[in-house]
Amino acid sequence: MKKTTKKEAAAKPAKVNAPNMVIAQSGGPSMVINASLVAAVLTAQVARKNGAMGKILGARHGVEGLLNGDFIDLTSLPAKKAEAIALTPSSALGSCRHKPDAEDCKKIFEVFKKNRVGYFFYIGGNDSADAARIVAEEAEKEGYPLIAYHIPKTIDNDLRSCDHTPGYGSAAKFVASALMGDDLDNRALGGVKIDIIMGRDAGFLTAASALARKRPDDGPHLIYLPEVPFTVEKFVADVKAAMKKFGRCVIAVSEGIRGKDGVPIGAKLGSGEKDSHGNVQMSGSGALGDYLAGILKEKAAVKRVRADTFGYLQRSFPAMQSESDFADASFAGQKAVMFAVMAACGDKSVPVKGTVGIVRKPGKKYKVDYIALPIKDAAKFTRSVPKEFIAKNGHDVTPAFIEYAKPLLGDLPPTEVL
Amino acid sequence: MKKTTKKEAAAKPAKVNAPNMVIAQSGGPSMVINASLVAAVLTAQVARKNGAMGKILGARHGVEGLLNGDFIDLTSLPAKKAEAIALTPSSALGSCRHKPDAEDCKKIFEVFKKNRVGYFFYIGGNDSADAARIVAEEAEKEGYPLIAYHIPKTIDNDLRSCDHTPGYGSAAKFVASALMGDDLDNRALGGVKIDIIMGRDAGFLTAASALARKRPDDGPHLIYLPEVPFTVEKFVADVKAAMKKFGRCVIAVSEGIRGKDGVPIGAKLGSGEKDSHGNVQMSGSGALGDYLAGILKEKAAVKRVRADTFGYLQRSFPAMQSESDFADASFAGQKAVMFAVMAACGDKSVPVKGTVGIVRKPGKKYKVDYIALPIKDAAKFTRSVPKEFIAKNGHDVTPAFIEYAKPLLGDLPPTEVL
Numbered sequence: 001m002k003k004t005t006k007k008e009a010a011a012k013p014a015k016v017n018a019p020n021m022v023i024a025q026s027g028g029p030s031m032v033i034n035a036s037l038v039a040a041v042l043t044a045q046v047a048r049k050n051g052a053m054g055k056i057l058g059a060r061h062g063v064e065g066l067l068n069g070d071f072i073d074l075t076s077l078p079a080k081k082a083e084a085i086a087l088t089p090s091s092a093l094g095s096c097r098h099k100p101d102a103e104d105c106k107k108i109f110e111v112f113k114k115n116r117v118g119y120f121f122y123i124g125g126n127d128s129a130d131a132a133r134i135v136a137e138e139a140e141k142e143g144y145p146l147i148a149y150h151i152p153k154t155i156d157n158d159l160r161s162c163d164h165t166p167g168y169g170s171a172a173k174f175v176a177s178a179l180m181g182d183d184l185d186n187r188a189l190g191g192v193k194i195d196i197i198m199g200r201d202a203g204f205l206t207a208a209s210a211l212a213r214k215r216p217d218d219g220p221h222l223i224y225l226p227e228v229p230f231t232v233e234k235f236v237a238d239v240k241a242a243m244k245k246f247g248r249c250v251i252a253v254s255e256g257i258r259g260k261d262g263v264p265i266g267a268k269l270g271s272g273e274k275d276s277h278g279n280v281q282m283s284g285s286g287a288l289g290d291y292l293a294g295i296l297k298e299k300a301a302v303k304r305v306r307a308d309t310f311g312y313l314q315r316s317f318p319a320m321q322s323e324s325d326f327a328d329a330s331f332a333g334q335k336a337v338m339f340a341v342m343a344a345c346g347d348k349s350v351p352v353k354g355t356v357g358i359v360r361k362p363g364k365k366y367k368v369d370y371i372a373l374p375i376k377d378a379a380k381f382t383r384s385v386p387k388e389f390i391a392k393n394g395h396d397v398t399p400a401f402i403e404y405a406k407p408l409l410g411d412l413p414p415t416e417v418l
Numbered sequence: 419m420k421k422t423t424k425k426e427a428a429a430k431p432a433k434v435n436a437p438n439m440v441i442a443q444s445g446g447p448s449m450v451i452n453a454s455l456v457a458a459v460l461t462a463q464v465a466r467k468n469g470a471m472g473k474i475l476g477a478r479h480g481v482e483g484l485l486n487g488d489f490i491d492l493t494s495l496p497a498k499k500a501e502a503i504a505l506t507p508s509s510a511l512g513s514c515r516h517k518p519d520a521e522d523c524k525k526i527f528e529v530f531k532k533n534r535v536g537y538f539f540y541i542g543g544n545d546s547a548d549a550a551r552i553v554a555e556e557a558e559k560e561g562y563p564l565i566a567y568h569i570p571k572t573i574d575n576d577l578r579s580c581d582h583t584p585g586y587g588s589a590a591k592f593v594a595s596a597l598m599g600d601d602l603d604n605r606a607l608g609g610v611k612i613d614i615i616m617g618r619d620a621g622f623l624t625a626a627s628a629l630a631r632k633r634p635d636d637g638p639h640l641i642y643l644p645e646v647p648f649t650v651e652k653f654v655a656d657v658k659a660a661m662k663k664f665g666r667c668v669i670a671v672s673e674g675i676r677g678k679d680g681v682p683i684g685a686k687l688g689s690g691e692k693d694s695h696g697n698v699q700m701s702g703s704g705a706l707g708d709y710l711a712g713i714l715k716e717k718a719a720v721k722r723v724r725a726d727t728f729g730y731l732q733r734s735f736p737a738m739q740s741e742s743d744f745a746d747a748s749f750a751g752q753k754a755v756m757f758a759v760m761a762a763c764g765d766k767s768v769p770v771k772g773t774v775g776i777v778r779k780p781g782k783k784y785k786v787d788y789i790a791l792p793i794k795d796a797a798k799f800t801r802s803v804p805k806e807f808i809a810k811n812g813h814d815v816t817p818a819f820i821e822y823a824k825p826l827l828g829d830l831p832p833t834e835v836l
Binding site: 310312313 | 447490499598703831834836
């Protein structure tokens, strides 16, 4: 038998003193959440080769997989399969909407201990960041050594820690594309078309519908965000004015629009079903669209009114990834692992309980930086569409929003009219 | 002034004795109906150069444009703009759902006479073919010389004159893609997902959801077509069995499913709004999805049930054209003009009131022929999904359907699971 040379030994993984890592996905899927997962895993594979990391475990269905030790070993995930996973929408490890409590955390640390887990990565939105924060803080309380990083993802684009959130650009591209097609459909058959778009509290995704416009008379002609109190009177007046101006009307409406009382109208119409983070279920029902269509038939005397609710298509449609969104998601995953390894090496410039922030660099050309921030910066609280992005008339976006969103979506398909 | 040589004169359009043509679009838009329009116009431009045709007019909004002479001159439509139009979804000339009567036809012939119209092309489904048939037959009665061709289009795939109809392949590609993404979404979050798919009477588009499957446990796990009487009892039992087998369930449901009484369930739940062809409006409402979700929550004890209604996205989404569908639509437009010119030249092998039929050639490799048929073959009556395409269990399609549909959709995006 051939003896191992010094050089060969150096190329081998370090002799397993480095802690193992667990990565999981949580909350609503997106078209690029797997790009984050894959980038994190591939970066960890490199870190492992350099001795900074042990096994790479994926937990099935977020916190649920952590609780019952339902792990899949990704240590040797082949590059080709990894690439295919990265391009696949939805959460390849499965997801959940489970908010862990102190009791859950104790169970999780038992599982972690058994599996020698020292790194924990959680990909998701603000609720997922909060779940990761809870796990990380409980670990500190319990004296369990854990480096925890949240990797940002949400089609809602409502994380306070990011200029824009991975997942948003692709969903926004879907929404803008859908509105382009739907506007052409409305040109052909006339009347009013209402499109209900996801976004429980923040209107960023609905706002992206504005990027569908290429010609002065292109829809959406009206855009309603949760950030602007919705009244039936203004809605009817807006539609009447648009019908007069364009002879037809395409309307983008956030599922989260709310009256002056602050309660989402869709939630009043819906089942009232809540997840463990206290979020009311709103998607997966045509109730809001039907309600608004009914108002227009009755009060705006529009004969032909149709309403569609885009539903899950806008977060899981395959082969619709925006290029820059895919890059953001990949970098977020990669950087999280790099920051975590730096923290493990005692680098005080990065937190041990962190999240990856995305910062847009000043200047005309679109460029971003990925930075390490404390995990609490992404957790729990969300951000809304800021005032400078909302038109004064209350039913449109500003040019500043278009400028902000355009590089996130990338090119949209060309269309032409007669 | 330079004198025109004989050679130059021959290259010019014939001196306007050839009749003008009018082309229009009707019914629901599709992703490739403009490909038919553009191919017909470009073919007519060639025919015009050869003296067989005069001006090329497009009527806005189908019969409505015919009635009020709302024409756009496409005689010199530039090739570059034509190409961009061909790739744009929805009906570039506008559409309508107006069924002409004898009185309408008299008005139309006045407009035709004034504009020297001798060729009439109408792109649409069975109702549009019927409208074109009425115009053509009234013209014969009135002694107005008219060659009329219907150009087939419908996402429903229910024309009796075609092996498959232009518009279907692209809509089917959208539906199959959507189900692929939605199935991955359901893998991540579990429970039951219901997707309501267009198709008032024929289940072809819903059946196409089956092409989303790549792996043995991929959804849709249940497929309900209007051709199979729907009962709540079977539905609940099917879902329970699928939940037991897969731990989750994705369901594709046609908007046209009907009980044993033959009345569409969606129509009972909807507004009852009808077009002039007597078709009840069913799309643009989430009522059927919500109804089915309610049944499962109540009777199948499924906790998480979501329902999406795909709506107009499946017929108008941009940049989703299937390659073979685009080719079919283009050839149908081209052939219609060629058949019409042949009829004008007295060629008895083609009718003067015709439609373009699509025939699949026997053999392993997918190949089609485009043939001239009497217009009545496409008009009014539709075809349903044949028995050999419906699985015996009543909630799936057969391998014969997959084989039939596969070349019509073309390649679907690759996906991978962990």
